[in-house]
Amino acid sequence: MDLHAEKILILDFGSQYTQLIARRVRELGVYCEIHRPDLPAEDIRKYAPRGIILSGGPASVEAPDSPRCDPFVFEAGVPVLGICYGLQLTAKLLGGKIDRSAHREFGNAEVEVLARRGPFAEFTPGDRVQVWMSHGDRVEALPPGFEAIGRSGNSPFAATAHATKPWFGVQFHPEVVHTPQGKAMLRAFVFNECKVSGSWTMKGFIDEAVGTIRRQVGEHGRVICALSGGVDSSVAALLLHRAIGPRLQCIFVDNGVLRQNERAQVEALFVDRFHVPLKTVDARQRFLDKLAGVTDPEKKRKIIGREFIAVFEEAARDVQDAEFLAQGTLYPDVIESVSYKGPSVTIKSHHNVGGLPETMKLKLVEPLRELFKDEVRALGRELGLPDEMVSRQPFPGPGLAIRVLGEVTEQRLELVRRADAIVQEEIRSAGLYKEVWQAFAVLLPVQSVGVMGDERTYESTCVLRAVTSVDGMTADWARLPFPVLERISTRITNEVRGINRVAYDISSKPPATIEWE
Numbered sequence: 001m002d003l004h005a006e007k008i009l010i011l012d013f014g015s016q017y018t019q020l021i022a023r024r025v026r027e028l029g030v031y032c033e034i035h036r037p038d039l040p041a042e043d044i045r046k047y048a049p050r051g052i053i054l055s056g057g058p059a060s061v062e063a064p065d066s067p068r069c070d071p072f073v074f075e076a077g078v079p080v081l082g083i084c085y086g087l088q089l090t091a092k093l094l095g096g097k098i099d100r101s102a103h104r105e106f107g108n109a110e111v112e113v114l115a116r117r118g119p120f121a122e123f124t125p126g127d128r129v130q131v132w133m134s135h136g137d138r139v140e141a142l143p144p145g146f147e148a149i150g151r152s153g154n155s156p157f158a159a160t161a162h163a164t165k166p167w168f169g170v171q172f173h174p175e176v177v178h179t180p181q182g183k184a185m186l187r188a189f190v191f192n193e194c195k196v197s198g199s200w201t202m203k204g205f206i207d208e209a210v211g212t213i214r215r216q217v218g219e220h221g222r223v224i225c226a227l228s229g230g231v232d233s234s235v236a237a238l239l240l241h242r243a244i245g246p247r248l249q250c251i252f253v254d255n256g257v258l259r260q261n262e263r264a265q266v267e268a269l270f271v272d273r274f275h276v277p278l279k280t281v282d283a284r285q286r287f288l289d290k291l292a293g294v295t296d297p298e299k300k301r302k303i304i305g306r307e308f309i310a311v312f313e314e315a316a317r318d319v320q321d322a323e324f325l326a327q328g329t330l331y332p333d334v335i336e337s338v339s340y341k342g343p344s345v346t347i348k349s350h351h352n353v354g355g356l357p358e359t360m361k362l363k364l365v366e367p368l369r370e371l372f373k374d375e376v377r378a379l380g381r382e383l384g385l386p387d388e389m390v391s392r393q394p395f396p397g398p399g400l401a402i403r404v405l406g407e408v409t410e411q412r413l414e415l416v417r418r419a420d421a422i423v424q425e426e427i428r429s430a431g432l433y434k435e436v437w438q439a440f441a442v443l444l445p446v447q448s449v450g451v452m453g454d455e456r457t458y459e460s461t462c463v464l465r466a467v468t469s470v471d472g473m474t475a476d477w478a479r480l481p482f483p484v485l486e487r488i489s490t491r492i493t494n495e496v497r498g499i500n501r502v503a504y505d506i507s508s509k510p511p512a513t514i515e516w517e
Helices: 018-027 041-047 087-092 182-192 203-216 231-247 261-272 284-291 297-316 330-336 356-361 373-383 410-429 482-495
Strands: 007-011 032-033 049-052 080-083 097-099 105-113 130-136 138-141 146-151 158-162 167-170 224-228 248-254 278-280 322-326 363-365 438-452 455-468 498-502
Touching: 007 018, 018 330, 032 041, 032 261, 049 087, 049 182, 080 087, 087 097, 087 138, 087 482, 105 330, 138 322, 146 167, 158 455, 167 182, 182 356, 203 231, 203 261, 203 322, 203 363, 203 373, 231 248, 231 284, 231 322, 231 373, 248 261, 248 297, 261 278, 278 297, 363 482, 410 482, 438 482, 438 498, 455 482, 482 498
Parallel strands: 007 032, 007 049, 049 080, 080 167, 224 248, 224 322, 248 278, 322 363, 455 498
Antiparallel strands: 097 138, 105 130, 105 146, 146 158, 158 167, 438 455
């Protein structure tokens, strides 16, 4: 079955929650895509959606420059669900009235179900449902043919439906966790109204993606893939290997700023276990020479980025007849180029290999460009990647170079590498690895006096950083149990000769960042 035959189209009006809508729909086993709000009629026809969702957004529909959708949305003959701004826009375009007076509403609210229709198909009239409101304007008068199916104390038309057409709207956000029964509302719209089967699965995606890769690459094409050991590049490599086998050539660059045993782990997993063609380039000294004497964090990043491209290009020249370069583009990267201006466009994933396509003149293969990060992890599990790889915490492209504040030397790298290994071991041992977004050690360019074995020491200071987050855009410091902090501190000061003091960073993002540099 064609997994893309049953699609939901989401038009993005700039809401910070638009990606959440897509993720919730996909969790139901239904493929969906996010597009610009002004997608023209011909493109909507070409997309052939089974249903259309109009997202929220920060603008007022009464503002002269507010985004609009093509009127064809309501002529396409498919169900439509407007969320927040989407509801207001529906009302505006179809003849209703919008009230811009002081009815701003943000936070928890209670909606009374008035009719068992559309998103409320799984509820009973009289039910009171907790929802999350976030709006300034509200619908004051419904367009002809519409009726209220839900109301709140501040919104008489908190949920609406057309009497005869499958057009619905909700003033709240069913996609956020603060609307506990929101998934049931989206499920009712997607399955009851859009009549889809829910066949979007990672197992099915593999079969379809393998066919797509083979058609793009052809019977003889060769693909180069930069394998970093991170989740995205690892999943992309395994998917490509399943599609074209030995015609894939992975290149792993040991830049000297990797975590402890990282190179050995990557080689053991991909060469020994999965038999993926892998070329390892030992460029440790080359990177360290370039970083010598450099303390500015931005210069460190640029040096590492430029040198990686140079090393990778040199290694790629030895791959005969290579026509394609694999890149770990994820769906958030794609969305950024099509979304309406607003909070949603600030969410961005970073490629593992920035800038390579322009310099190498190779055709791009992007096998993950339809997937969100959580879907990439699910795909990795389906492909057989071990959980310790699939659930791996984010690791910065410049590696440990930005966790060694000040000059990067092999000696200082070894200190932070050993300290970080202890952090990882203790976080995993305490069962906290999946509860924190990131946990790692930072080495400061600061020495302090200590006492060890009745002797005075003057050694480096290490900072433990652990945060919780959903997407990395904001983060809070993790409230690690004191016994865990104690074990980490004791082990580092006892086992890592050169560190005699451990501090814990309790800063949130903002105002701080997750990484120190």
